[in-house]
Amino acid sequence: MKIKLTSASYSVRSIKFSFCSNLLAKPRKPSLFLGRGIEIILFFSYFKDLVGREVTVELKNDLAIRGTLHSVDQYLNIKLENTRVVDQDKYPHMLSVRNCFIRGSVVRYVQLPPDGVDIELLHDATRREARGG
């Protein structure tokens, strides 16, 4: 699988983890080129598995939006549906917005449902990642 990299940065200040459900079966060639790229793909895979769940995305400009995760892409751009802003009175311009596209580079946190995380699978993936995959 050819993986194209970008310099898109995505920082997660909450729990840092790696997750690779659909990558578990595939043999991964160690490659200097892939390096950091594998971690970006792992977050992408994790979010793909979360599609359809309710999440709250907090942006770097402090805007927090709750909605159903519709889709995510390699840049970790996020599309949300049925959105409502957490502090609606502070952001009157967002009143009629029900679907939105959020650029990956402006996300600060993605707040997840507590049962949206399979801890054991994450532990295994992280250990594998730490070992050098």
Place this chain on the structure above:
Amino acid sequence: MSWAGPDDIFLSTSLATYLDKKLIVLLRDGRKLLGLLRSFDQFANVVLEGACERVIVGNLYCDIPLGLYVIRGENVVLIGEMDSEKEELPPHMTAVSAAEIKRAQKAEREATDLKGSMRKRMEFLDFD
């Protein structure tokens, strides 16, 4: 944006579903631009037709018409689809002229500058 093919636009983060729709684009500098999406690319560069900037100060707002805009993707924070069946703004907000909103913006900026300078003076006096 994503590697989706022509059939996957409804499943991917492609902006294709927003084409020709009225959108609000939030920019990194805090500006809010409204307009019809005419074009986009993988960097989230967008072309907005009939763009106007919605300036909101407290309960006052003003739409300043801008025309055809090309927005560089790195400045885009959020692109939201404005639902035509819903109210765009809360009812208590009043529309004012561009001159008046500029005056209100200036007043707000001066108030925050004053707050900032007073705080600096207080911090200077704080010996803890």
